[in-house]
Amino acid sequence: MGVGGGMKVSCVVNGKARAVDGVWEGESLLYMLRERFGLYGSKNACEQGECGSCSVYLDGTLVCACLVQAGQANGRSVVTVEGLDGGTVQQAFVEAGAVQCGFCTPGLVVAAHDLLERMPHPTDAQIREALAGNICRCTGYAKILDAVHRAAGSG
Amino acid sequence: MQFLQPATWSEALAMKAANPEATPIAGGTDVMVEINLDHRRPTSILDLTRIRELGEWGPVDGMLRIGAGVTYTRLIDELGDRLPGLAMASRTVGSPQIRNRGTVGGNLGTASPAGDALPPLLASDAWVELASKAGTRHVSVREFFTGPKRNAMRKDELIAAFLVQPAPGPQQFSKVGTRNAMVIAVCSFALSIDPGHRRVGTGIGSAGPTPLRAVAAENFIQGELDWEGRRPVSGATLNRFGKLVAEAAKPIDDVRGTAAYRRHALAVLARRCLSWAWGAA
Numbered sequence: 444m445g446v447g448g449g450m451k452v453s454c455v456v457n458g459k460a461r462a463v464d465g466v467w468e469g470e471s472l473l474y475m476l477r478e479r480f481g482l483y484g485s486k487n488a489c490e491q492g493e494c495g496s497c498s499v500y501l502d503g504t505l506v507c508a509c510l511v512q513a514g515q516a517n518g519r520s521v522v523t524v525e526g527l528d529g530g531t532v533q534q535a536f537v538e539a540g541a542v543q544c545g546f547c548t549p550g551l552v553v554a555a556h557d558l559l560e561r562m563p564h565p566t567d568a569q570i571r572e573a574l575a576g577n578i579c580r581c582t583g584y585a586k587i588l589d590a591v592h593r594a595a596g597s598g
Numbered sequence: 599m600q601f602l603q604p605a606t607w608s609e610a611l612a613m614k615a616a617n618p619e620a621t622p623i624a625g626g627t628d629v630m631v632e633i634n635l636d637h638r639r640p641t642s643i644l645d646l647t648r649i650r651e652l653g654e655w656g657p658v659d660g661m662l663r664i665g666a667g668v669t670y671t672r673l674i675d676e677l678g679d680r681l682p683g684l685a686m687a688s689r690t691v692g693s694p695q696i697r698n699r700g701t702v703g704g705n706l707g708t709a710s711p712a713g714d715a716l717p718p719l720l721a722s723d724a725w726v727e728l729a730s731k732a733g734t735r736h737v738s739v740r741e742f743f744t745g746p747k748r749n750a751m752r753k754d755e756l757i758a759a760f761l762v763q764p765a766p767g768p769q770q771f772s773k774v775g776t777r778n779a780m781v782i783a784v785c786s787f788a789l790s791i792d793p794g795h796r797r798v799g800t801g802i803g804s805a806g807p808t809p810l811r812a813v814a815a816e817n818f819i820q821g822e823l824d825w826e827g828r829r830p831v832s833g834a835t836l837n838r839f840g841k842l843v844a845e846a847a848k849p850i851d852d853v854r855g856t857a858a859y860r861r862h863a864l865a866v867l868a869r870r871c872l873s874w875a876w877g878a879a
């Protein structure tokens with residue numbers, strides 16, 4: 444711990460090595476991504492794992508960035524919506540009309556990407572289960588289901 | 599706040615001995631919520647995610663020893679066939695994001711009466727392996743929960759693993775919530791049948807200060823089941839079993855449900871779990 448507190452965190456974000464000093468020990472990966480790395484794609488809504496708008500990959504695993512303590516990302520690789528190879532999913536969301544205010548969209552795009560990596564042709568039930576941790580207050584979800592089917596090439 | 603990040607298990611135990619107040623963090627799905635919402639300000643955090651052993655599992659003397667850091671997702675994928683009851687409960691935890699991070703060690707650490715992994719561990723008579731610099735001890739999960747969000751772990755100890763028998767027979771888990779995903783249980787019930795020893799284990803969640811066993815219900819049903827002929831359980835026996843499970847609960851009225859509703863729902867869950875499980879025995 445340096446003067447004035449805080450710790451150093453080094454990790455790879457979207458393929459690029461990043462390091463910051465003075466990170467508060469209770470800080471979340473989400474705060475670090477947004478406020479220290481300027482990556483505002485991952486949204487901050489509930490900070491309690493309920494909404495999924497902060498979904499990112501940590502070493503290839505889908506997680507809520509708000510529940511990862513910043514130091515836990517030390518030496519790990521993080522992929523946010525900005526660095527995602529998610530063009531197909533994003534385009535499908537646009538075409539299906541699955542975006543209204545857009546606040547939930549980055550998290551949903553990352554979670555849908557993760558689903559399609561694991562299950563290239565999910566059923567409605569599988570999509571609902573996989574996206575249960577992502578809340579959307581606008582669309583009513585029907586168009587989000589359409590978008591995922593479309594991205595899977597079956598819509 | 600201090601951040602401790604041991605690379606090995608022995609380092610973790612040494613750090614815990616030197617900093618008994620340190621808050622361990624695994625998946626962070628309980629700890630980070632408390633920090634983010636300012637409900638908890640630990641003096642120091644001990645990150646356990648670097649310790650390889652905590653993520654390992656394997657057979658030990660006929661039991662399965664499962665590291666405290668194995669996530670729900672891995673339990674479902676890797677152990678679903680050997681521990682079907684615990685896997686069913688794990689599938690009801692949160693969302694994929696939560697199951698990818700959350701661990702049974704963390705569920706035991708939090709020791710909430712609503713912890714979904716806990717009723718299946720009670721029903722299958724699991725053991726918790728606690729370790730400190732001074733040594734290792736095993737505590738029966740039946741003695742592990744000492745009060746609401748309290749457990750038998752000492753300040754210098756960490757949870758290394760839990761030990762459980764691979765399912766000796768059918769197991770079931772059932773949970774009542776306001777929707778199908780992302781809910782804290784209103785109440786839950788776990789059942790494990792061991793035909794070889796003619797034993798039945800139970801676990802009740804979210805209906806008391808701690809997860810509970812329904813001992814009278816276990817004793818009753820062990821004597822009633824037709825272990826030889828495997829005849830179906832009669833309606834009267836199912837009802838009596840359900841009633842004894844409901845009587846073993848110690849529920850309260852809270853925002854999620856009333857005590858009366860919980861008792862009623864538990865009787866229903868117990869009857870269903872028993873008929874499903876016995877049908878598969």
Ligand SMILES: Cc1cc2nc3c(=O)[nH]c(=O)nc-3n(C[C@H](O)[C@H](O)[C@H](O)COP(=O)(O)OP(=O)(O)OC[C@H]3O[C@@H](n4cnc5c(N)ncnc54)[C@H](O)[C@@H]3O)c2cc1C
Binds near residue numbers: 631757
């Ligand atoms: C959105 C959301 C939904 C949820 N849904 C559910 C649900 O449906 N069912 C359910 O049961 N829970 C649920 N939870 C709670 C939580 O996910 C579980 O309790 C989980 O098992 C905690 O595991 P963790 O590894 O994240 O624990 P952490 O948050 O890292 O730790 C939890 C506690 O255990 C201690 N601890 C962790 N590991 C150890 C160890 N090895 N030794 C000693 N102490 C340790 C910590 O100090 C802390 O007190 C939910 C949480 C969120 C945020």
Ligand code: FES
Binds near residue numbers: 508
């Ligand atoms: S901000 Fe992380 S889940 Fe809501």
Ligand code: FES
Binds near residue numbers: 544545548579580
């Ligand atoms: S589009 Fe507004 S929250 Fe989903």
